[in-house]
Amino acid sequence: MNVVASSAALGKGIHPLILDDIVRLMLKVNSYYTNAMEGNPSTLKDIDAALNNQLAKDKASRSFQLEHVAHIEVQEAMLQRLREEPSLRVCSKDFLCWLHEQFFRRLPEDMRFARTLGGEVVPVEPGRLRDRGITVGSHEGPVTRGEIERYLARFEELLSPECLVGAPKLLGWASSHHRFLWIHPFSEGNGRVARLLTTAYGIRIGVGDNMLWTVGRAFARNRADYDRHLALADRPRRNDLDGRGPLSEEDLIEFCTFFLRCCKDQIQFMDGVLQLGELERRYQRFIGALETEKAISKAGGKLMRRLLPQGAMPRAQVLEICGVKQRRATQIIRELLDAQVVRSETPYGPLRLNITADMSAALFPSLA
Ligand SMILES: Nc1ncnc2c1ncn2[C@@H]1O[C@H](COP(=O)(O)OP(=O)(O)O)[C@@H](O)[C@H]1O
Numbered sequence: 001m002n003v004v005a006s007s008a009a010l011g012k013g014i015h016p017l018i019l020d021d022i023v024r025l026m027l028k029v030n031s032y033y034t035n036a037m038e039g040n041p042s043t044l045k046d047i048d049a050a051l052n053n054q055l056a057k058d059k060a061s062r063s064f065q066l067e068h069v070a071h072i073e074v075q076e077a078m079l080q081r082l083r084e085e086p087s088l089r090v091c092s093k094d095f096l097c098w099l100h101e102q103f104f105r106r107l108p109e110d111m112r113f114a115r116t117l118g119g120e121v122v123p124v125e126p127g128r129l130r131d132r133g134i135t136v137g138s139h140e141g142p143v144t145r146g147e148i149e150r151y152l153a154r155f156e157e158l159l160s161p162e163c164l165v166g167a168p169k170l171l172g173w174a175s176s177h178h179r180f181l182w183i184h185p186f187s188e189g190n191g192r193v194a195r196l197l198t199t200a201y202g203i204r205i206g207v208g209d210n211m212l213w214t215v216g217r218a219f220a221r222n223r224a225d226y227d228r229h230l231a232l233a234d235r236p237r238r239n240d241l242d243g244r245g246p247l248s249e250e251d252l253i254e255f256c257t258f259f260l261r262c263c264k265d266q267i268q269f270m271d272g273v274l275q276l277g278e279l280e281r282r283y284q285r286f287i288g289a290l291e292t293e294k295a296i297s298k299a300g301g302k303l304m305r306r307l308l309p310q311g312a313m314p315r316a317q318v319l320e321i322c323g324v325k326q327r328r329a330t331q332i333i334r335e336l337l338d339a340q341v342v343r344s345e346t347p348y349g350p351l352r353l354n355i356t357a358d359m360s361a362a363l364f365p366s367l368a
């Protein structure tokens, strides 16, 4: 399986606007998995609620919801920068610190802390490299700020996608995930930043730039394997045949193999759930169930059935499709908005598919 080609082939036959709606869902899915790995128990439903400003009463749950809102906003800001700044270097210290800064400054105060080696709780300054030692598993990261800065400079020099051509780009992509985590430049948030970096790097090398799958799902679902492979690649070089740097090249290649296997699994999984014929059938079933439960009317169902192949629906079209007058059309639109199955950017804007947690569970079983 060719990762680049099979990633690019995803979503064939699906309307481009619906693919955009799926990308919106994937931002939530990314956040769900990457934060779940760091102990955030929110469900996709909790994330939807948070995005609708419905925050839990209990403070801890609320903070977890806000962590997702922060993460989704950072992804959006990151995608915008990647679009607008072709010269942006994803492996640069500036970019990595920017990701950390963007995420942590959006977090509620009670989540901006780290535990030191001695167990002391210290505040995390958004975007700031650490200046004390850290351990993760049995790995001890470089200690001083100077050392961290030197490793980050080497990291950018050796692993930037801009410096690599052809197949080494994929190895650079996978290696950068580990090497960044080996440096572990921040006192907290390294896992989240590493996974954001991986998304950005993938976009730069044209793998997963459609944002229709996420390797983070594999990391989270195979957490023990992920940690084990990271730990294996922390090991020093064994002999003269094991690369030239301080760390084992053989173990790094093993990590890259694991990483790329995770990518393949995820592309395959998404390819399965995005097969148009099956997707349409699941969609029909979902809309049918909403009608049966009377969550939407028959007229609403009719509109929903048109929305999938059409991608978007100008509000004026509702009159024509349902053969009703303006007043009734407005009612039907309101009913769909209230059921949260459609959304609209502006009060008079076209209707778009809103892939909530419930819809996602029906359309893309076991995605999150
Ligand atoms: N042995 C290891 N070597 C390097 N990185 C590791 C190792 N084990 C786990 N990790 C990474 O460290 C991350 C945790 O670091 P941390 O700074 O707490 O990040 P976050 O706050 O995002 O959880 C994990 O998500 C994983 O990506």
Ligand SMILES: [Mg+2]
Pocket: 038, 188, 189, 190
């Ligand atoms: Mg952590």
